[in-house]
Amino acid sequence: MSASLTPIYEEAAPKSRTRDLPLMGEGTCHRTKKMPTLTKLYTMQEASQHNTKDNCWVVIDGKVYDVSTYLDDHPGGDDVLLAATGRDATEDFEEAGHSKTAREEMRALCIGELDTTSSDIPELEIFPENQPPGYPKKLANLTKRYWAVPVAVVGISVVVGVLYLRKK
Numbered sequence: 001m002s003a004s005l006t007p008i009y010e011e012a013a014p015k016s017r018t019r020d021l022p023l024m025g026e027g028t029c030h031r032t033k034k035m036p037t038l039t040k041l042y043t044m045q046e047a048s049q050h051n052t053k054d055n056c057w058v059v060i061d062g063k064v065y066d067v068s069t070y071l072d073d074h075p076g077g078d079d080v081l082l083a084a085t086g087r088d089a090t091e092d093f094e095e096a097g098h099s100k101t102a103r104e105e106m107r108a109l110c111i112g113e114l115d116t117t118s119s120d121i122p123e124l125e126i127f128p129e130n131q132p133p134g135y136p137k138k139l140a141n142l143t144k145r146y147w148a149v150p151v152a153v154v155g156i157s158v159v160v161g162v163l164y165l166r167k168k
């Protein structure tokens, strides 16, 4: 599994929040001080590969949680967590109306953040529908092969122009 390390700077949390939520044995993604932190970034595709009882990750609010050890303890059941893998589970998580305690608990399970920079969507190429595939490549090859034609036309025009002027 490949994961990149990116330093992330985050604003200092409001004082009251820092007091309410003392630093626990937490993962890398919940920070309470303004300092650079090395956060692991995972693509949704990587996260989605962890979808079994022994190895289960969920993505909530841009953060990746390894809930493998929490499956049996989850009051909502392990099945909902397993069903929440491979996609953004933020909506389901919020809909379940999780308590403040639940949100504190999940901090310890955070292993990184979702890499939103890489996209599985291929770059959009706009060509007319009836154009045969590989048309742009063919055009580029033709241009490379026949570059001498316009150069010769320009050259001949210059020579003819010079001869004409000399005659005058």
Ligand code: HEM
Pocket (backbone or CB within 6 Å): 058, 060, 065, 067, 074, 075, 076, 077, 080, 081, 084, 089, 092, 093, 096, 097, 098, 099, 100, 101, 102, 103, 105, 106, 109
């Ligand atoms: C790290 C992630 C999660 C943690 C730590 C967590 C923790 C908890 C806790 C502590 C409760 C008991 C109620 C409460 O205190 O709010 C709970 C209930 C529940 N959770 Fe989660 N949860 C997580 C993720 C999810 C996800 C992703 C879903 C849905 C896809 C989900 C669905 C539920 C449901 C349906 C209940 C039962 C609510 C009820 O019966 O009233 N949870 N969870």
